[in-house]
Amino acid sequence: MPPHPLAQRAIAELRRDVSRFDPLATDGKMFGVLVVAAADGRIGYLRAFSGMLGGTWHVDGYAPPVFDYAARERFWPAGEAELATIDAELAALDDRIAPLRAELAALDERHLGELTAQRDVHAANRRDRHAVRSGSRSTPSTDSNDDASGAKRTNASHELDQLSRADGAERKRMLASHRQQREPLTAKLRVLDFERNQIERRKTARSRELLVAIHETYAFANARGELRTVRELFAPAEPPGGAGDCAAPKLLALAYREKLRPIAFAEVWCGAPPATGGRHDGACYPACRGKCGPILAHALGGLITDPLPIFGSTVADDEPKLVYQDAWLIVVDKPVGLLSVPGRGEQLRDSVLVRLRQRYPDATGPLLAHRLDLDTSGLLLAATDQQTYGALQRMFESRVIDKRYVAWVEGVIAGDTGTIDLPLRVDLDDRPRQIVDPVHGKQAITEWRVLERTATRTKLALFPRTGRTHQLRVHAAHPRGLGAPIVGDRLYARTPHDEPRLLLHAETLSLQHPHTGQWLTFERPASF
Structure with a gap:
């Protein structure tokens, strides 16, 4: 709006x-x-x-x-200086820790080289011993010298065992020597790390005190x-x-x-x-x-404000329309404006899940196998029992259920096909908005194909290969994605618009039936 x-x-x-x-x-x-x-x-x-x-x-x-600026100035400059002093202590300590860690890393690298070289020598020794044993077992003997040959083989086997044990002992001596060489450095680091941890705890406690004081202003x-x-x-x-x-x-x-x-x-x-x-x-x-x-x-208390919209209040009682049903599966066509699952508060209770519970009172388990955004229309899959629900969840996790969406986006997209791979996470300060985060985000992959172009818009087929919240909407709008928000997107669009709905529709759903093995494809074309 x-x-x-x-x-x-x-x-x-x-x-x-x-x-x-x-x-x-x-x-x-x-x-x-x-x-x-x-x-x-x-x-x-x-x-x-x-x-x-x-x-x-x-x-x-x-x-x-x-x-209150005056109240804040009475404690914050001194508190800020105190935190700066603590940071200086940490920096000085880090200057002492860094060369020790570098020295330890160099020592570990040298030790790794020594262990690798020794392992190669011992591996060659094992091959030699194996060859000797194999040759000894294949040497034929006669009755007259069986006893002598047996004694000789026993002595040879004993010598080979001794050599094997010698290699093992040599390995243990090297590991013990390495531990002894590392100990002075690790002991110093333990002391400094403990000291650093104590300073960090002091900083955290003081920061907490200052934060509470700031909040009070x-x-x-x-x-x-x-x-x-x-x-x-x-x-x-x-x-x-x-x-x-x-x-x-x-x-x-x-x-x-x-x-x-x-x-x-x-x-x-x-x-x-x-x-x-x-x-x-x-x-x-x-x-x-x-x-x-x-x-x-x-x-805003005490002001006369425009009422908040109550989503779903205009959705007809016979929605969502039934597309398919058997003993295990239900497929429905969700309209725009109806939640998939209830929101917080009684006003946001009306949803696909609540309506399906009323239609199918004998169904068990979570019922809905996946969700669509409030503003998105299209095919939704449900299971009538816990076993089927679990099977569908495994299929979604294995990415063997195919979904195709259709959408109109703002602008003319260059190219005809492509793949977007941008990790997403929730914006903790602005839920339910999602943001791209290459560090903490979860992998999100979308494939796309152009269906139609006009002078100002492009119609796309979208294939989500993962199922992140708002994935298609963020991938369309983000400059590293398509850079073209979906038409009617009130969360991610660049400018306000008068479009009555989000032009995003889950058009096709394909899967192998978890019980019969039959391949099923459902389709409900978009109204736009």
Whole structure:
């Protein structure tokens, strides 16, 4: 949904102003505007940035931070200096540890070379002994010299055993020598590592104390005049890092302080996109849930606001339509706007799972074998019993169930086919949004093929080879993927639009029946 027209005008002015900030060319940032009314009826707007801008909290013309600056200054400079001193202690200790670790690594490398050389010699010795034993066993004997030959073979075998034991003893002596050579270094490192651990624990404890003190400087009002600290709003959990520093809390705090009535709010990303993707210059996004959710739930108290949408309220009672059913499997066609499984709260209970439970009261197990996003339509597979459900899960994990989606994306895609391999994880501060993370993300692979092109859009067939949340949507939108958001995507699109739905549909589902072995293919063409 596009921002309010007044908020759009404010964003246009904001973007003209932020063009003067050079750092945004390489490090983009979220900004916000809040349209407000004064007591005399005059309309204007406030603007803010998330966190700091150019290394400072205060920029003329922008909302100041929420925290009590004077209270923070009474303890933070000294606390920051104390942490810097601890960091200096750690750095000095690391300077002592580094050469010892390098010396130990060099020693281990030399020892490895010695062990490898000795192993090669011992391997050659074993081959020689094996050849001698084999030759001895193959030598024919006569009755007259059986006793002498037997004694000779016994003596030879004993000598070979002695040589084998000698090699083993030599190996043990070398390992013991290596341990003896390593011990002085490892002993020093144990002492220094213990000392470092103690300093780290001291730093962690002091950081925790300072963080609690910082949190106490954040207090948020609402339209009813109720004041709550950030720790109270997130209790019993700990507030996440940066809670209270986003644009939305800053703007509401300033509006209440100046006795202004909030009318409309919008947040816009300005500057280069982050490495994780999901943000585009000039695109508007909702306030994050992780850092802002509890704060805004309180700060908006007492205001008359637009009601939140109740998803699924307009979905017909006979949805989802049945596509296939036998004694073990159910396939349905999920409409847009119906959750796959219940969300939090009674208003978000209506879902495919709840409706299937009502239709099939005798079904056991989790029922749904996979999920589709709320905004995605198409084929969903369910199992009527636990055994079948387990079989389907193993098939999904083995990637032997084929799924084909169809989607329209913004822009004209170059090339006709391709594969996207970008690891994904949830954005911990803004669930359910997913972000690209090459370090902590899980592997996500999507194959694509162009079906049709227009002057401004491309129709694609998408084949997810993994099943990550929002995989197709992120892979389409991310600049290292297609760089072309799916039309109607309210989470990952670059700009607001009036498209009534997300143009993404699970069109085809193919699998081998887990009980009969028959190959099944189901298809429900997209309506777009």
